[in-house]
Amino acid sequence: VDRLQDLRLAADNEALRRAQEMVKEGMSKLTGGMQIPGLGGLGKFF
Template sequence: MYKGMGNILKQAKVMQEKMAEIQKELANKTVEFSSGGGMVSVTVNGRQELVSMKVEPSVVNVNDVEMLQDLIVSAVNGAIKRSREMMTEEMGKVTAGLNIPGLF
């Protein structure tokens, strides 16, 4: 019984090390998303941090600020969703080879 527990602990340690490595890698990976047909484009890294935003000057209208705000929110949320999907995929690669009963 203790031998099995030791094996599980070893696997957990390996998984923890790999996950830490992937988190570092994700900080350097980015995803882009745009809204309004490219009027607003944002880039988010694998940590779901906004890295950059580009707004086409033609979309800036002082009489319709709400539209610009909606485009920004849409672009940021889309990029964050893609970033989470990327993170889930990368983390899935780590856990795929490990056989820890009841973990997932």
């Protein structure tokens, strides 16, 4: 059971990392690569 929980946690972390990367890439395309300050909590994705 512990091994299964570890695998699930690793998969969840990888999914989160990939989602954040997709957001970062999408925002970069929308902003032309500019870093826009003051986006509140969204800033952690850039």
